[in-house]
Amino acid sequence: MIGLGLIGGSLLRAAAAVGREVWGATESEADAAAAAADGFDTTTDLGSALRKAAERDAMVVLAVPLTALDEVVRKVGQHAPNCLLTDVTSVKSAVRASVLAFAPETRFVGGHPMAGTAESGWRAGNSALFGGAAWVVCVEDDTDLDAWAEVARLALDVGAHVVPLGSEAHDEAVARISHLPHLLAAVLATVGAQGGPLAMALAAGSYTDGTRVAGTRPELVRAMTEGNRDALLPVLxxxxxxxxxxxxxxxxxxxxxxxxxxxxxxxxxxxxxxxxTPAGVRVNLDAPDARDGLRGLGERGGRITSIADDTAIGEVA
Amino acid sequence: MIGLGLIGGSLLRAAAAVGREVWGATESEADAAAAAADGFDTTTDLGSALRKAAERDAMVVLAVPLTALDEVVRKVGQHAPNCLLTDVTSVKSAVRASVLAFAPETRFVGGHPMAGTAESGWRAGNSALFGGAAWVVCVEDDTDLDAWAEVARLALDVGAHVVPLGSEAHDEAVARISHLPHLLAAVLATVGAQGGPLAMALAAGSYTDGTRVAGTRPELVRAMTEGNRDALLPVLxxxxxxxxxxxxxxxxxxxxxxxxxxxxxxxxxxxxxxxxTPAGVRVNLDAPDARDGLRGLGERGGRITSIADDTAIGEVA
Known part of the structure; x- marks a missing residue:
């Protein structure tokens, strides 16, 4: 796990809780120390954590903000150039472009768990964060479906269900249901506060709900909205x-x-x-049209709930 | 109590719970029957309820949507022309204009409890709805402060604190912290749904919070936003x-x-x-500048928390 903030830290805990062997690296000395104090194998030396992953043929999960991604992907290309690689970033096209540029030999499968809170950092995390959440696991024309299934199994193991999607379909949808809400909340919080102490004294449920995500750390909101500019502009x-x-x-x-x-x-x-009420669906991952089958399921609002042998089992309404 | 929906029904219950004698009228046969089944004295004959109020010198509370207000105020002017009158509507200038036009001899004090849910109707109400809520009780240059204190005591009795404000200051503030949130939520819910089943499947906390109030009955949202057009346009x-x-x-x-x-x-x-941390304030309701003192307190984000004899006792940060 590279990055031990809210998402990375929660995933490290959740993966350990289901019996997976995990180790983590972060440039944040505070997060590394807090995770170590909770009994996890952590380091601030990204290179050593990545070399260990290369030696053990482990999955590498990038859980750093989009703004730090290029730098971290370069290190992956340097220390674990052939690893199975995924990420948990909220924009998928930009991450894919970074991996193609800086770690092109990795077996990369983009991911995005639709879970979070307005909090951040290791201490904000918990192993139950992904329970019941949608977790997008990207399917591109060149995606290795064995690698895809491994990433999907991680998401399923920690309690999420898997939504298979291409990067562009993901980015368009999250612009609508995540990035636009963040921007409207920011503007509402600004216009509300312009009303001074009186407006703040009268603010009740509609204001509290409508502004809540404006409390998120600004650099995280900037990273996801600015990083999804192409999909966000038409939605805006x-x-x-x-x-x-x-x-x-x-x-x-x-x-x-x-x-x-x-x-x-x-x-x-x-x-x-x-x-x-959903109906069951099955996608044979060895079939020549498996990628289209998976993406079509995701685009219709469907989900994968388990993987048995080479079959992804799911449902769609 | 004229109107037995969420707010009127909750206030009828809350006032009864603190020992006040209450009766209610509504044009909704469903709400009247439900309230009667819960043991309350209710009727669908507004005229008879108002005449009883006139005979008993009772306070009349208008808890009908703004769109129904003129019609009900006309009946007040007809059946209880001199009563102590208040309302719980979310726009104050429009209600004041209606009362000046159709029931000018009433002792009118506008009110607005900042409490509610996305639900509506008698069955959605409960006596605890106003606990801890801000309740604006309007102070105009011609407000009778004895009548004001009676209305404020009702709000305090049911667990709210009182924010004294002029109608225009109220309407400007709620445009920011209530009406704008409703309109942004409506647009977000529309743009989100345009993303189809995929967007709906990925929607999580930021979307759920940002759209929640868009589930409110459209006629209620229309009544308050359209009724506050003058204050809402500049905020928009x-x-x-x-x-x-x-x-x-x-x-x-x-x-x-x-x-x-x-x-x-x-x-x-x-x-x-x-x-x-607030500091205590006291306003002598018999002082010549009492109206300015009350409004100034409200405009600075302050509140009245009790009334003893002729002194309003409160706090402001």
């Missing part, structure tokens, strides 16, 4: 277009029915997606 | 200005630091406002 424009239309309607007719009704219908679609 | 423009600047920055330099840092600082201001 979609939101701005709707907000502008709403503003125009309020100013001219005084009516907000279109905006508010559409939002309510969006919530109904969200609830229906969660409550739908 | 402030948010749109920041969103537009953010979009420009992402498109040109790729940077989002200004937006994200400002949001984080806004959250720190919110946390500091909640954690600040």
């Amino acid at each position: 424009d979609e939101a701005l277009g709707r907000l502008g239309a709403m503003r125009g309607s309020l100013a001219s007719t005084g009516g907000l029915a279109a905006t508010i009704t559409a939002g309510h219908e969006g919530m109904q679609a969200f609830a229906q997606a969660r409550e739908a | 423009d402030e948010a749109l200005g920041r969103l537009g600047a953010m979009r420009g920055s992402l498109a040109s330099t790729g940077g989002l630091a200004a937006t994200i840092t400002a949001g984080h600082e806004g959250m720190q201001a919110f946390a500091q406002a909640r954690e600040a």
